[in-house]
Amino acid sequence: xxxxxxxxxxxxxxxxxxxxxxxxxxxxxxxxxxxxxxxxxxxxxxxxxxxxxxxxxxxxxxxxxxxxxxxxxxxxxxxxxxxxxxxxxxxxxxxxxxxxxxxxxxxxxxxxxxxxxxxxxxxxxxxxxxxxxxxxxxxxxxxxxxxxxxxxxxxxxxxxxxxxxxxxxxxxxxxxxxxxxxxxxxxxxxxxxxxxxxxxxxxxxxxxxxxxxxxxxxxxxxxxxxxxxxxxxxxxxxxxxxxxxxxxxxxxxxxxxxxxxxxxxxxxxxxxxxxxxxxxxxxxxxxxxxxxxxxxxxxxxxxxxxxxxxxxxxxxxxxxxxxxxxxxxxxxxxxxxxxxxxxxxxxxxxxxxxxxxxxxxxxxxxxxxxxxxxxxxxxxxxxxxxxxxxxxxxxxxxxxxxxxxxxxxxxxxxxxxxxxxxxxxxxxxxxxxxxxxxxxxxxxxxxxxxxxx
Amino acid sequence: xxxxxxxxxxxxxxxxxxxxxxxxxxxxxxxxxxxxxxxxxxxxxxxxxxxxxxxxxxxxxxxxxxxxxxxxxxxxxxx
Numbered sequence: 334x335x336x337x338x339x340x341x342x343x344x345x346x347x348x349x350x351x352x353x354x355x356x357x358x359x360x361x362x363x364x365x366x367x368x369x370x371x372x373x374x375x376x377x378x379x380x381x382x383x384x385x386x387x388x389x390x391x392x393x394x395x396x397x398x399x400x401x402x403x404x405x406x407x408x409x410x411x412x413x414x415x416x417x418x419x420x421x422x423x424x425x426x427x428x429x430x431x432x433x434x435x436x437x438x439x440x441x442x443x444x445x446x447x448x449x450x451x452x453x454x455x456x457x458x459x460x461x462x463x464x465x466x467x468x469x470x471x472x473x474x475x476x477x478x479x480x481x482x483x484x485x486x487x488x489x490x491x492x493x494x495x496x497x498x499x500x501x502x503x504x505x506x507x508x509x510x511x512x513x514x515x516x517x518x519x520x521x522x523x524x525x526x527x528x529x530x531x532x533x534x535x536x537x538x539x540x541x542x543x544x545x546x547x548x549x550x551x552x553x554x555x556x557x558x559x560x561x562x563x564x565x566x567x568x569x570x571x572x573x574x575x576x577x578x579x580x581x582x583x584x585x586x587x588x589x590x591x592x593x594x595x596x597x598x599x600x601x602x603x604x605x606x607x608x609x610x611x612x613x614x615x616x617x618x619x620x621x622x623x624x625x626x627x628x629x630x631x632x633x634x635x636x637x638x639x640x641x642x643x644x645x646x647x648x649x650x651x652x653x654x655x656x657x658x659x660x661x662x663x664x665x666x667x668x669x670x671x672x673x674x675x676x677x678x679x680x681x682x683x684x685x686x687x688x689x690x691x692x693x694x695x696x697x698x699x700x701x702x703x704x705x706x707x708x709x710x711x712x713x714x715x716x717x718x719x720x721x722x723x724x725x726x727x728x729x730x731x732x733x734x735x736x737x738x739x740x741x742x743x744x745x746x747x748x749x750x751x752x753x754x755x756x757x758x759x760x761x762x763x764x765x766x767x768x769x770x771x772x773x774x775x776x777x778x779x780x781x782x783x784x785x786x
Numbered sequence: 787x788x789x790x791x792x793x794x795x796x797x798x799x800x801x802x803x804x805x806x807x808x809x810x811x812x813x814x815x816x817x818x819x820x821x822x823x824x825x826x827x828x829x830x831x832x833x834x835x836x837x838x839x840x841x842x843x844x845x846x847x848x849x850x851x852x853x854x855x856x857x858x859x860x861x862x863x864x865x
Binding site for chain 1 (some may be wrong): 801808809810811812813814815816818819820838839840841842846847850851853854856857858860861863
């Protein structure tokens with residue numbers, strides 16, 4: 334006689350009157366495949382945990398976003414935000430699709446060059462650019478977005494000394510009606526600082542002002558804030574044309590569009606509440622098109638979107654290490670990946686689904702990572718089927734920031750795999766070893782001999 | 787592991803404690819175990835019967851049975 338499929342025994346107290354009107358969300362629909370490749374075989378072949386990136390989804394996201402903007406506005410250029418995910422394979426997919434590079438550090442700049450991006454298609458943002466990096470960017474004809482006066486004057490000096498005329502923009506910060514106001518980067522619009530910087534650049538013989546840039550925040554949920562930002566950049570662009578008879582080539586509205594992840598503390602899931610790219614595109618392009626620019630003087634619209642283009646292309650697959658019960662009776666499930674790998678668990682309630690079929694019973698649980706640290710919590714409360722040691726789980730929408738902000742802490746970082754358009758798998762970053770970790774460590778000679786007798 | 791005498795159970799997994807008024811539901815295997823406890827079966831017999839019926843090895847089930855016992859204790863169902 335065939336045996337009945339096993340699940341561990343549970344008993345649950347029945348409560349009434351405690352549910353919210355939407356009920357608790359239960360993720361018991363198993364996700365057994367990523368782009369037609371079985372999760373089980375991925376974990377068998379490449380180890381657990383494992384980051385998986387779908388090339389198909391990246392391209393789908395990019396093509397969708399460009400279509401949305403290009404059907405509304407004639408001149409649109411995306412620049413891939415390296416800090417969101419600077420795995421070279423990922424960057425190259427974006428570059429193949431036509432995306433420029435947007436970098437915020439010297440090594441990101443070098444990565445972009447290494448990925449075959451011509452210097453004149455690299456946007457160099459951020460407050461930290463050394464003289465050496467500024468010179469390299471100027472010589473490569475890159476777009477240098479100036480963050481502060483110290484940088485502005487350094488660049489003027491370097492350009493004079495080296496007889497260069499770099500193409501520059503300034504980053505403008507402004508009140509767009511949202512909180513917190515990001516005023517730590519760039520020059521302020523309202524207090525006239527931005528106009529002063531513009532005047533200084535235009536009066537300099539060694540800098541060419543070609544655009545204006547802003548980046549109003551991250552995970553922005555209000556398209557109207559982008560309309561305000563676009564209006565203020567258009568006002569500056571218009572004023573520059575009026576006062577100096579200079580037509581700027583572009584305005585760059587930065588990034589900040591949200592993915593469909595659910596922020597911690599949100600009442601409803603992100604997939605139900607986050608505005609679509611269409612809404613952001615409407616807000617931005619309506620302003621620029623309605624501002625009164627002559628058709629031939631319409632600025633190129635640059636967007637530095639990161640998260641919205643990559644988050645749902647990334648998955649983290651993992652395995653249950655153990656289950657236990659906490660002192661208050663709640664179930665605790667310990668996974669083989671923690672906040673060191675899944676950094677975004679600090680601000681999202683990530684969707685987590687089982688990777689194999691289960692029975693109908695579920696239980697509320699806490700998902701812990703494997704770190705010997707109390708803060709290592711993947712989900713504080715989630716309802717899942719009855720998990721056992723060895724079961725596999727899939728964490729969704731992890732493509733943004735995890736593969737750049739992850740930490741080598743207690744455990745080593747796992748493999749990152751890309752599934753290509755033909756569903757073939759490619760390791761794009763090998764899992765770390767102790768040798769990798771210690772490669773840059775040096776031991777002083779007096780400590781070379783082991784002294785523990 | 788001994789069930790309180792006044793605990794009422796149904797074949798569908800509904801459990802009622804008339805002493806406290808609390809109601810509980812168990813999954814099928816939990817219901818089987820409670821039913822065996824109600825019949826005063828010793829632990830060894832419970833392990834044998836369950837491992838015979840379900841696709842599980844004995845060590846795994848004994849571990850899970852420990853966990854189930856602590857759930858029953860927490861809910862005040864055991865003597």
